[in-house]
Amino acid sequence: MPSFFVKYIIERFIGWACYILNNKKTLHEFDMVIFNLMLEILIGTFYTACVGEIVNEA
Numbered sequence: 001m002p003s004f005f006v007k008y009i010i011e012r013f014i015g016w017a018c019y020i021l022n023n024k025k026t027l028h029e030f031d032m033v034i035f036n037l038m039l040e041i042l043i044g045t046f047y048t049a050c051v052g053e054i055v056n057e058a
Contacts, residue, residue: 005048009041 016037020030 005044008044012037012040 016033020033
């Protein structure tokens with residue numbers, strides 16, 4: 001994986017952890033945040049892979 005993408009995931013994870021700690025969400029809201037985070041990582045991975053393929057072909 002590209003280093004910028006790894007850095008992005010780490011930054012997102014830290015931001016997410018701080019969000020949880022600051023807001024002390026209920027378990028249901030906590031689950032939704034995790035779901036959104038996983039969705040974002042999946043979309044980001046797919047997007048990065050597509051961009052990587054386009055760059056390699058160019």
